[in-house]
Amino acid sequence: xxxxxLTEARKAAEALISCCLEKKLTLATAESCTGxxxxxxxxxxxxxxxxxxxxxxxxxxEVKTRLLGVGEETLAAVGAVxxxxxxxxxxxALRAVGASLAVSVTGIAGPGGGSEEKPVGxxxxxxxxxxxxxxTKNLFSGGREEVRLKTARRAFSLLLEAAAYDGLSSRxxxxxxx
Numbered sequence: 001x002x003x004x005x006l007t008e009a010r011k012a013a014e015a016l017i018s019c020c021l022e023k024k025l026t027l028a029t030a031e032s033c034t035g036x037x038x039x040x041x042x043x044x045x046x047x048x049x050x051x052x053x054x055x056x057x058x059x060x061x062e063v064k065t066r067l068l069g070v071g072e073e074t075l076a077a078v079g080a081v082x083x084x085x086x087x088x089x090x091x092x093a094l095r096a097v098g099a100s101l102a103v104s105v106t107g108i109a110g111p112g113g114g115s116e117e118k119p120v121g122x123x124x125x126x127x128x129x130x131x132x133x134x135x136t137k138n139l140f141s142g143g144r145e146e147v148r149l150k151t152a153r154r155a156f157s158l159l160l161e162a163a164a165y166d167g168l169s170s171r172x173x174x175x176x177x178x
Contacts, residue, residue: 001142002149005150006149016163017042019163020100023163025051025100026053026097026101028096028098028103029055029093029155030090030093031105033105033108033147033151037152038155039054053097055097064080064092067096069095090102090104090133091133094130101163104126105125105126107122107151108120108123110144121138123138123147136158138154
């Protein structure tokens, strides 16, 4: 199962890279629960340096605050796993890196750390182009590695959708999808 998920994530990343090269778009990442997996998959492709400018692995809340500008009040009020934190992470990555599009992922990969309100497998994937933000709420099944790979696949798919439509500007405001 994990090999299939990795293959699917790599295919989505490859399609994303091709689209960004064609449209001259650049990417940034802000990762929490994936711990650098998005960046690792992207940088496994030759020539990606024309597209992927960089990212921040912000596993600790202090890093989310210091490097991505996530407000301490946001973290205190709604926690690290929330649409608000996901939005702030994506916007922070876009600012820090200066890319056309940014994605953030924050969630609970498991096996521990979940609660009734925020179960294992809950992941917010957020994409922004600096004008519009799309936040998706996902509840992935499986073990830790499956959740991480499903998150990567979802992140690349959302970025590809945004890149294919020349960003998110045609969308209105914050959108939360399940």
